[in-house]
Amino acid sequence: MLDAGSTNRRPRGVRFLITVMLTAAALAAPSPADAAVSRAELALRWAPIHYQDVDATGSHALSGQSDYVTRVDFDGDLDGRNNWDRAGQAGAALAAHVYYSVVETSTHWYITYFFFHPRDWTDHPFFETEHENDGEGALFAIERDGSTYGVLRSAVTVAHSDFFSYTPTGSTWTSGGESIDGTLRFQASPHDTFQHPVTAQEAQGHGLKAHPQYDINGDGLVYYPSTSAETPSNGNDRDVRYQLIDIFATGGLWAQRSNASLFASLGTFAGDTSGDCGVGTWRCSANSANAPWGWDDGNDAPARGEIASDPAKLAAAYFTVPSGLARAYSYNPYAGAAAALAEAARTAPPTVD
Numbered sequence: 001m002l003d004a005g006s007t008n009r010r011p012r013g014v015r016f017l018i019t020v021m022l023t024a025a026a027l028a029a030p031s032p033a034d035a036a037v038s039r040a041e042l043a044l045r046w047a048p049i050h051y052q053d054v055d056a057t058g059s060h061a062l063s064g065q066s067d068y069v070t071r072v073d074f075d076g077d078l079d080g081r082n083n084w085d086r087a088g089q090a091g092a093a094l095a096a097h098v099y100y101s102v103v104e105t106s107t108h109w110y111i112t113y114f115f116f117h118p119r120d121w122t123d124h125p126f127f128e129t130e131h132e133n134d135g136e137g138a139l140f141a142i143e144r145d146g147s148t149y150g151v152l153r154s155a156v157t158v159a160h161s162d163f164f165s166y167t168p169t170g171s172t173w174t175s176g177g178e179s180i181d182g183t184l185r186f187q188a189s190p191h192d193t194f195q196h197p198v199t200a201q202e203a204q205g206h207g208l209k210a211h212p213q214y215d216i217n218g219d220g221l222v223y224y225p226s227t228s229a230e231t232p233s234n235g236n237d238r239d240v241r242y243q244l245i246d247i248f249a250t251g252g253l254w255a256q257r258s259n260a261s262l263f264a265s266l267g268t269f270a271g272d273t274s275g276d277c278g279v280g281t282w283r284c285s286a287n288s289a290n291a292p293w294g295w296d297d298g299n300d301a302p303a304r305g306e307i308a309s310d311p312a313k314l315a316a317a318y319f320t321v322p323s324g325l326a327r328a329y330s331y332n333p334y335a336g337a338a339a340a341l342a343e344a345a346r347t348a349p350p351t352v353d
Helices: 012-028 037-044 059-067 080-087 313-316 333-347
Strands: 049-053 097-105 108-122 127-144 153-160 162-167 186-188 195-201 209-210 220-226 240-246 263-264 281-286 327-329
Touching: 037 097, 037 108, 037 127, 037 240, 037 313, 059 080, 059 108, 080 108, 080 127, 097 333, 108 313, 127 195, 127 313, 153 195, 162 209, 162 327
Parallel strands: 049 195, 097 240, 127 281, 220 240
Antiparallel strands: 049 220, 097 108, 097 327, 108 127, 127 153, 153 162, 153 209, 186 195, 195 209
16 A cells, blocks of 8 residues: 555556456445345334224223233233233233234235234124134235335225225226225325325224225324334324334244144134123134234135235236236245145134134
C-alpha cells in the first residue's frame, strides 16, 4: 500500500480498470433491501389488519373478553381442557398473538394465519352450540415476482366449516373450481409503512372473512400486526398490536401436535364440557376446534388440512392462475407428517366448528 506522500502511481489504464471493476462489484453486491427476506419478515409484511367484533352481553362473554384473540397457552400451560374456565378467571393474560406458517414453492409463498380464542360461545338459549377453544384463519398466496415481498394474489378464509375465497383488486387470479366470494381490500397501518390486507371475525363463533363481509357492529377491536403483543384496554379498543408466533418454532404448536393434553387427535384441539360451557344454551360440544392442519370444507375438493399442508393444491383447485403454479415444495415442514395427515383426513369425522 502506498503512503500518502509516495510519488509512485499506477498507470492510468490500470487505475481505470480497477475503477471499472470496483464499480461493477458494487453494483452486483446485493443491498440490504435486495437481500432474501426471512419467513418471519414475510409473514409480518402480509399479516392482516384484523377487525374483531365484540359482544359483551351474557355471562359467557366475560364482558367482551371471550372475543379477544390470544395464544393457545395464554394461561401458562398446554392443557386444552381448562381454557374455557381459565379465560374467565381474574387476571387472565389475553395479550394479542396470531400464529402463522410459511410454505414455499419456486413460484409462490403461502402464509397461513391462525387466530385462537379460548371460547366459541353464544348467549342464545335455543339451537346454539358452544365449545372450548376456537380456531379460524386465512391462507394468503403471494407470487414470487422478484420483489422483496412478492405480490399477494389471493386469500382463502375459514369460517367454521366453510372456506371463502378472495382476490385483491388487480389480481391476475380469477375464479377456478370455486367462485370468488369478494374483494380483499388493503389498509395502511399506523405501525409500519405497508398496506396490509384486511380481515374480520364475527363475535361469539368467530367465523373469519375478508372485511367488510364481517365487520364491527358496535363494540370491537382493530388488531395491527407488530413485533409486540398488547392486551386490549377494553372491548372497544381500535388500536391493538398483535405479535406473530411461528407454528413451526421449536417446541411450538406443530411440535405439540401429538400432545394429548392439547390435542384430542391430529389437528383437533382437546376441549371438554366442564364449567358453564353449554349452560343456558343448546349444548356444549367436546373436541370441536381445529388447528390449520385440521381445517376442512367438506364440500370442496382439497382434503382436510390441505389448506395449510398442501396450499398449492388448494390454490390450483380454487383459482385460475395464468402465470403458472409450481406444485413441488422447496420448504414445507408439514410434509414430514404427510402419511399421518392423509390418514386423519380419511378417518376424522366431519369438521364442525
